[in-house]
Amino acid sequence: MTKAELVAKIAEEASISQAQANKALHSFVQNVCREVKTNGGISVAGLGSFSISKRAARTGINPRTREPIKIAACNSVRFKCAKALKDLVNE
Numbered sequence: 001m002t003k004a005e006l007v008a009k010i011a012e013e014a015s016i017s018q019a020q021a022n023k024a025l026h027s028f029v030q031n032v033c034r035e036v037k038t039n040g041g042i043s044v045a046g047l048g049s050f051s052i053s054k055r056a057a058r059t060g061i062n063p064r065t066r067e068p069i070k071i072a073a074c075n076s077v078r079f080k081c082a083k084a085l086k087d088l089v090n091e
Contacts, residue, residue: 036077048081 001009003025011021032050035042041051057073 044082046082046084048079048085051078051080052076053078 007018007021007025011018032042036050036052041049043049053076055074055076058071060069060071062069
């Protein structure tokens with residue numbers, strides 16, 4: 001499903017315009033991103049939780065030249081789905 005298809009589905013089910021649905025989806029995404037960045041995570045009931053995962057610096061291998069390379073430490077976003085979603089998928 002694409003973003004446009006999701007917006008159309010939200011608009012249809014909520015009986016609102018596609019412009020309003022697009023604003024709502026954009027607001028949801030922006031708020032989730034902001035919350036993860038400022039507070040380290042957010043949990044959405046029925047969907048799952050987003051959190052920051054710290055990745056340590058490590059040594060990798062360039063697949064083309066087989067030379068070792070340094071990979072810097074960084075933060076990554078991790079998503080863990082809710083039990084309700086997992087159960088729905090596994091029905």
